[in-house]
Amino acid sequence: MVRGSVGVIFGETGTLNFKFLISDSTAVLRGHYVKIWHETDGWILAQVMSIVRSSEKYSLEEAKKGQRKDRNDDRIVASATIIGSRDDRGLLRAPMSPFSPGDQVYLADDTLIRDTLGLVGDDxxxxxxxxxxxxxxxxxxxxxxxxxxxxxxxxxxxxxxxxxxxxxxxxxxxxxxxxxxxxxxxxxxxxxxxxxxxxxxxxxxxxxxxxxxxxxxxxxxxxxxxxxxxxRLNGVNLTPSELMTLFPDNFNSTHSGILYEAVHRLRADVETYFLDDIIREVSNNESKARWNVINLLEDINQLDILSPQPxxxxxxxxxxxxxxxxxxxxxxxxxxxxxxxxxxxxxxxxxxxxxxxxxxxxxxxxxxxxxxxxxxxxxxxxxxxxxxxxxxxxxxxxxxxxxxxxxxxxxxxxxxxxxxxxxxxxxxxxxxxxxxxxxxxxxxxxxxxxxxxxxxxxxxxxxxxxxxxxRARKSRHGGESVKILNKSSRKISPGTKKESKTEPVNEKKSQSPPPKRKPSRNPKKDSGGLFNKLFGSESK
CATH class of the missing domain: 3.40.50.300 (P-loop containing nucleotide triphosphate hydrolases)
Structure with missing residues (x-):
């Protein structure tokens, strides 16, 4: 493996994706960006989409015993999707020919990632x-x-x-x-x-x-x-269309007609009218449906949302x-x-x-x-x-x-x-x-x-x-969830015995988890950073 390389391409390759054998279980994680040198296009950016690990020598019988001493034969394979590179005009292009099996894969540097993805703004x-x-x-x-x-x-x-x-x-x-x-x-x-x-x-x-x-x-x-x-919203000379926005879904054309008729009469009689005038005019309608319209308009009126000075x-x-x-x-x-x-x-x-x-x-x-x-x-x-x-x-x-x-x-x-x-x-x-x-x-x-x-x-x-x-907020966050119970406020119910801090003499302790195994290869410093938080580490 070439120095600095995290893997080598093998098998069938294409212009959109490829697979590579990972040199170390801690070298690259799912979601990482990698780069590969292309014979005509130079450095190409790709992203690791999945990683699988297998062993042909580890049998089912060995698995039943629960022990495995040698892990050096593990095969760790990553699948990557090609993103591409920028051409002379700054356009993103995928390579027109595939990589060759045996090509080395490297972790991508920040400059290549930034330029290829287009993370170049500063607003x-x-x-x-x-x-x-x-x-x-x-x-x-x-x-x-x-x-x-x-x-x-x-x-x-x-x-x-x-x-x-x-x-x-x-x-x-x-x-x-x-x-x-x-x-x-x-x-x-x-x-x-x-x-x-x-x-x-x-x-x-x-x-x-x-x-x-x-x-x-x-x-x-x-x-x-x-x-x-x-x-406040405008409450002067409201049109039927504006008032119709107040109507719920179950109001029908009869209710709309009552409203249109009331507003039409007001417009013919006065230059300026308010919601109170509309309610009074609706009450003069002989239809029984007028009460539904009046009830809704009075609810609006009581909220004082409409005003002559919006x-x-x-x-x-x-x-x-x-x-x-x-x-x-x-x-x-x-x-x-x-x-x-x-x-x-x-x-x-x-x-x-x-x-x-x-x-x-x-x-x-x-x-x-x-x-x-x-x-x-x-x-x-x-x-x-x-x-x-x-x-x-x-x-x-x-x-x-x-x-x-x-x-x-x-x-x-x-x-x-x-x-x-x-x-x-x-x-x-x-x-x-x-x-x-x-x-x-x-x-x-x-x-x-x-x-x-x-x-x-x-x-x-x-x-x-x-x-x-x-990033973190510069200003105070106002959308925190309300805590129902604080730990400090928990009390012991009457009649409930307080738990003793002393362990029983003959009582078995809870079984501790098995110790973490050492990596099968000399691990490199973890370059996963924040990705470990999201994807987890393959080295565990």
Whole structure:
């Protein structure tokens, strides 16, 4: 074996993949990047996709005895997928001819990995390429123009990762409007504390965004005491179309007709009318169905969401600032109505150029843009429109959800960047593999194994899906799970004997695990780094 080599290619090879015999069980791990010298294209980058280990001499009878003295005959074979190399024009090309059996395989250096994968930006720093010290950046213009999604099961770091993206957008002065159903993002105001080790690892410093974050609540401030302002929608001269967004799915054409008739009469009699006037006019209708309409309109009226002095969208979208619409305390059907009207106003203002280009952030997107067949939402149509047309007008969208299968596919399919953390639900995995670019069976397998904080990044700007160790938050994370029981608060129930710390004299101790075997070959220093955390070590 050539010095520095981690293996040698053998058997049948192709221009897309090959197999190589690993020289040492600790030399290379699944997911590692390797390089091979090609006779015409120079250094070629490849990635180890799987590793198998076998022994032809170790018989079943020996296995039954549970002992094995000699492991020098172990055969460790890795399968690798070829990524390619950059040509003179900077385009990624796979080799046109296969490698030769006997070619040496080496661990890839950071420069080759960075250049080949396209990790050359310096805009938005989101973390490190897993298993390396290579920083991963996203392009601000590409992220905003082509939209982005963050998908993960609960507890996998979805909100934490979203916070990292929001910090980077704020650092680049991108205006943002954040739909926040659970009061998770107001913590952006405060700097992080107690994670100095993590901050040092990623080369960043704690930072709060203070007054650059403004929190608005459609509810009462007694429910959201930390809100900076009340949020109100326009309540003057509402059109039937605007009011129809308030109607639930079980309302029919009869209810719509009652509403249209009431508004038509008001427009004929007065120049200015309010919701109270509409309710009074509906009550004059002779249909029994009017009571359902009145009941819904009165519920809206009591929430005080509609006002003659609505919150101007120009106030919500300002350079270098983020406005959070905190929906805590607002009924779900009213939340979708607020999002529908707000996003419609936002999109129209962007088309007219009255607000700067920016990003719309939609948390729990499966509630506001549900897939057809799961549920209906009055906000679905405008969010689909922004996803398909927002790029032309400089309005991007960041979609965040824990149930990818329940998010409108017309919305997800428009996202040029996908940040996917651990997913275990079969329907969600199937949805991701079908609806997102660059996702294959290998990616699905990885998504099942990802630990919290490790994300799969699929982007138009990066040549293939990569694993990213998401960096630490600069600001305080506001999405922590509430602890039900603290260890210090556990008490011994009355009548329960306290366990003795002294071991019984004749009682057998629990059987200790067998000692770890020594490697069959002289192990090299582990270069797996963070990959060991994800893939495990083959040397155990």
């Amino acid at each position: 938005m720093y989101i973390g490190l390429l897993e298993g390396t010290g290579i920083p991963v950046h996203l392009n601000v213009n590409s992220l905003v123009q082509k939209h982005c999604s963050i998908l993960a099961k609960t507890g996998s770091g979805k909100s934490y990762t979203a916070g990292v993206i929001l910090e980077e957008l704020l650092d680049h002065n991108v205006p943002m409007l954040i739909i926040d159903p659970h009061s998770e993002y107001s913590s952006l105001k405060e700097s992080a504390s107690g994670n100095e080790g993590d901050l040092k690892k990623y080369g960043i410093k704690s930072k709060g965004y203070g007054s650059r974050i403004q929190v608005y609540t459609p509810a009462d401030k007694s429910i959201n005491p930390n809100a900076d302002h009340l949020f 919150t101007p969208v120009e106030e919500l979208m300002q350079d270098g600032k983020a406005s959070i619409i905190d929906l805590k305390g607002v009924p779900p059907h009213i939340q979708t109505m607020i999002v529908a009207q707000l996003c419609d106003t936002l999109f129209e203002a962007r088309k007219l150029g009255t607000i700067p280009p920016g990003m719309l952030v939609v948390e729990e997107a499966h509630n506001f843009a549900p897939e057809r067949g799961y549920s209906k939402s009055s906000s679905s149509e405008i969010l689909r429109t922004i996803a398909s047309e927002g790029r032309k007008f400089g309005l991007g969208m960041l979609v965040i959800s824990q149930r990818p299968a329940r998010v409108d596919k017309n919305v997800l399919s428009q996202c040029g960047s996908q940040i996917i953390l651990k997913i275990t639900n079969p329907n969600d995995l199937k949805s991701i593999s079908k609806g997102l670019e660059g996702v294959n069976s290998y990616v699905e397998e990885e998504l099942l194994r990802l630990p919290p904080g490790i994300a799969m990044l699929v982007s138009n700007d990066i040549e293939r899906p990569i694993l990213v160790d998401i």
